[in-house]
Amino acid sequence: MSKRTREASAKARIAAQREALRKQEQRRRMTMVVTVAVIAVVAIAVGWWSIAQSASEKVTGNLAPISIQEDGSVVMAQRGVTAPVVDVYEDFQCPACKQFEETSGSTLKNLAAEGKAKVVYHVITIFTDEPTKSNSLRAASAARCLTEGSQWMAFHDKIYQGQPSETAVGFTADQLVKWGHEAGAGATGFDSCVRGEKNVAAHQEYSSKIMSALKLAGTPTIMLDGQSLEDTAFVPSALREAVLNAAK
Incomplete structure (x- = not known):
């Protein structure tokens, strides 16, 4: 080379x-x-x-009166307050519902306590696959075993605190009974109602009715006087402002 x-x-x-x-x-x-x-x-x-x-609020005082309706929905409002109406469509197994509760749940409680809104909770089941479907049904059925509004709300909060992942079997009968007792449930028949899942059929009927009538895309769906709040619901200050504006 x-x-x-x-x-x-x-x-x-x-x-x-x-x-x-x-x-x-x-x-x-x-x-x-x-x-x-x-x-x-x-x-x-x-x-x-x-x-x-x-920016999430803290519950500032006693809750407004809470009443359980015949269809399973739950109303939280001061006596005589009929508007504006905030409808909360939620599934106990839904992770986004848990996030909403952690972020804006206290805002709704405060608004109702202040007499600024009537809040209506609608527990439904949106899941069709397992184990999420059965988890949701057990929890919703158990909530219907409660007879007093204050107990229902305390149980509602404990449900979200103990929400299982979407891939695990959860909301066991033992857990639900324990949380119910911690929420104040002492009525005869509560334990057997939970363990026997006695309200599953009624809950499924209500879920189907809601899903069919409103064509819900998912949960949580938060509506103010029939209009969806979408992302606003996850910003406590914006949620409060929207409700107060509707009350004017």
């Missing part, structure tokens, strides 16, 4: 090495840009959720 050929070959190797290093650096920079972008998006999402959470 001639000197000129060796030099040309060396130059070619150097050029190839430089090109490889250039591409490697380009990939490194691209990876860094993508990583930074992902971190930024996550930070924004976490920041928004943190703001929403930090």
